[in-house]
Amino acid sequence: MTAFVREVCLAAMRYFDGDARRIQHFVKVLQYATLIAEGEALPADEEEVLQVAAVLHDIGIPNSEKKYGCADGRYQQIEGVPVARELLAGLGADDTLIERVCHMIGLHHSYSKIGDDVLLRMLVEADMLVNAYEEEVPKESLAHFATNIVRTAKGHALFSVIYGV
Numbered sequence: 001m002t003a004f005v006r007e008v009c010l011a012a013m014r015y016f017d018g019d020a021r022r023i024q025h026f027v028k029v030l031q032y033a034t035l036i037a038e039g040e041a042l043p044a045d046e047e048e049v050l051q052v053a054a055v056l057h058d059i060g061i062p063n064s065e066k067k068y069g070c071a072d073g074r075y076q077q078i079e080g081v082p083v084a085r086e087l088l089a090g091l092g093a094d095d096t097l098i099e100r101v102c103h104m105i106g107l108h109h110s111y112s113k114i115g116d117d118v119l120l121r122m123l124v125e126a127d128m129l130v131n132a133y134e135e136e137v138p139k140e141s142l143a144h145f146a147t148n149i150v151r152t153a154k155g156h157a158l159f160s161v162i163y164g165v
């Protein structure tokens, strides 16, 4: 993990302000995303973009809950982008990284829009590896996800060894 990713982690932990459940969630997504990235031999600079997105992907939840009373995917995608942009700009991130991460945050619940975005797909795979356990996603739904959404070899291996799908 680079020094910048560590800084983003600490900033996100401060932003979640003692919400241990949300903090534990992104730490786990970060680790799965890293396993997938390294399994796919992602270049280091791309891995860093993925890791920053993994840390910040749910950063829209607190504002979503405040404004709409829920953490629905469509709301947190919208609310997450400006929060991530401000947080990353405050840490001195360059515009390219900010835009790529914000693009991923804005689509991480929109599976039909993943297309050829390799990093976004890795993020979505890592997020589901965590949500499957945290939200007790039924095995049939996981099997459907593994078949239709997961494309990386490491993602398939993780779904197979952890959830048997």
Ligand SMILES: [Fe+2]
Residues within 6 Å of the ligand: 025, 029, 057, 058, 127
């Ligand atoms: Fe998530």
